[in-house]
Amino acid sequence: MSNFQKNLKKLADKYTQKYIAEQTGFSQSSINNYLTKSSEPSIQFLIALKNAFGICLDDFLFSEMEDSEDISYERFIGNYIVYYYNNNAYKGEIHSNLSNTLNYGVVSIIKEGVNKNVVVYGTFLKEKSEAVKLLKRVNATKNSTEILEEHKKYNNLYKGTLNYNQQSIFIELGSKSKGDQSYMIFNNPPSNNDYIGGVGTVNTVARGREHNPCVEFIIISKKLIDKPDGELYKCLKFDDFSVNFDNAISDLVELFKRLFVENNEISTNLLENQKYAIIQNKFEFIFNEIVQANLFRFAKISNKEDDTIYKLIKEGIDV
Numbered sequence: 001m002s003n004f005q006k007n008l009k010k011l012a013d014k015y016t017q018k019y020i021a022e023q024t025g026f027s028q029s030s031i032n033n034y035l036t037k038s039s040e041p042s043i044q045f046l047i048a049l050k051n052a053f054g055i056c057l058d059d060f061l062f063s064e065m066e067d068s069e070d071i072s073y074e075r076f077i078g079n080y081i082v083y084y085y086n087n088n089a090y091k092g093e094i095h096s097n098l099s100n101t102l103n104y105g106v107v108s109i110i111k112e113g114v115n116k117n118v119v120v121y122g123t124f125l126k127e128k129s130e131a132v133k134l135l136k137r138v139n140a141t142k143n144s145t146e147i148l149e150e151h152k153k154y155n156n157l158y159k160g161t162l163n164y165n166q167q168s169i170f171i172e173l174g175s176k177s178k179g180d181q182s183y184m185i186f187n188n189p190p191s192n193n194d195y196i197g198g199v200g201t202v203n204t205v206a207r208g209r210e211h212n213p214c215v216e217f218i219i220i221s222k223k224l225i226d227k228p229d230g231e232l233y234k235c236l237k238f239d240d241f242s243v244n245f246d247n248a249i250s251d252l253v254e255l256f257k258r259l260f261v262e263n264n265e266i267s268t269n270l271l272e273n274q275k276y277a278i279i280q281n282k283f284e285f286i287f288n289e290i291v292q293a294n295l296f297r298f299a300k301i302s303n304k305e306d307d308t309i310y311k312l313i314k315e316g317i318d319v
Contacts, residue, residue: 026045080108081225085217122159134154197219197221199235199301224318
C-alpha cells in the first residue's frame with residue numbers, strides 16, 4: 001500500500017469516505033477507487049483534498065502521516081479582530097502610546113464554493129470602532145457570500161490562504177488593487193479545541209515615506225480584547241532592552257581598585273587624568289560591547305508572550 005493510500009485511509013477512517021467526497025466534490029466511488037488503487041488520483045482531486053483538509057501534498061504523497069495528526073481546517077474557521085502597529089513611522093520610531101499608534105482589522109477564515117475551499121479575507125482599518133462594527137456584521141452571518149460582501153464595503157479587500165502544521169499557522173493575504181502582500185505566522189496550540197487567536201509575526205510592505213519590507217508582531221482574536229490600547233501596545237513591542245551588567249561592573253570595580261585604592265606600580269606612576277582616561281576607555285569598551293551584543297537581530301514569540309495574549313483573548317468580549 002502506497003503512502004498516499006495509507007494517508008487517505010486514515011483520513012477516511014477519521015471522517016468517512018462520504019465526508020471526503022462532500023468536501024472535495026468527487027464521488028464516493030472515486031474515493032473508494034483511490035483507496036483500492038483501481039484508479040490513480042487526479043491533480044484536481046489532490047488540490048481539492050489540500051484545500052478541504054489543509055494537507056501538505058508532499059507529506060501526503062511521500063510519507064506516512066501520524067495517526068494523531070490533525071489535518072482539518074475546521075478549528076480555524078471564523079472571524080478574528082486584528083491588532084497591529086501603524087507602520088507609517090520611519091524605522092518604527094513611534095513616540096506616543098496614544099493616538100494613531102495601533103491599527104485594526106478583521107480577518108475571516110471561511111469555506112466557499114462547491115468544493116468548500118478554505119479562503120481567507122481581510123480588511124485593515126485605522127479605527128477600532130470600524131473594525132468592531134465589521135466583526136459584528138460578519139459574525140452575524142455564516143454565509144460566505146455575505147461575509148465577502150461585508151468586507152468589500154471598505155474597498156480594502158485582501159484575499160489569501162491558510163496553511164498550518166503541528167507547530168505553526170500560516171496566513172498569506174494579498175490585495176490586487178494595492179499590489180500588497182502580507183504573510184502572518186502564529187503558534188499552533190497543541191489542542192483539538194477551536195482556535196481563538198494568538199500573537200504572531202507579520203511581514204508586510206510599510207506605509208509612509210518609504211514603502212519597504214516591514215516585520216512586526218500582530219494579534220488576531222475571535223473576541224474583542226477588553227484592555228486599553230496602551231496595554232496592547234506594550235504586548236506588541238519587541239522585547240524590552242534588558243542586560244545583565246554584573247560582569248561589567250565587577251571589571252570596572254577591580255580596575256578602579258588597582259588605579260585608586262591599591263598601592264602598586266600602576267597607581268603610583270600614573271597621573272590622575274591618566275587614571276580617569278583608563279577608566280573612561282574601559283567603560284566605553286564595555287558599553288559598546290554590551291550594546292553590540294544586545295542589538296535586536298530578531299525577535300521571537302516566546303511561550304510567556306503567547307500565554308499572556310491567550311489569557312487576554314479568553315477573557316475578551318464576544319461580539
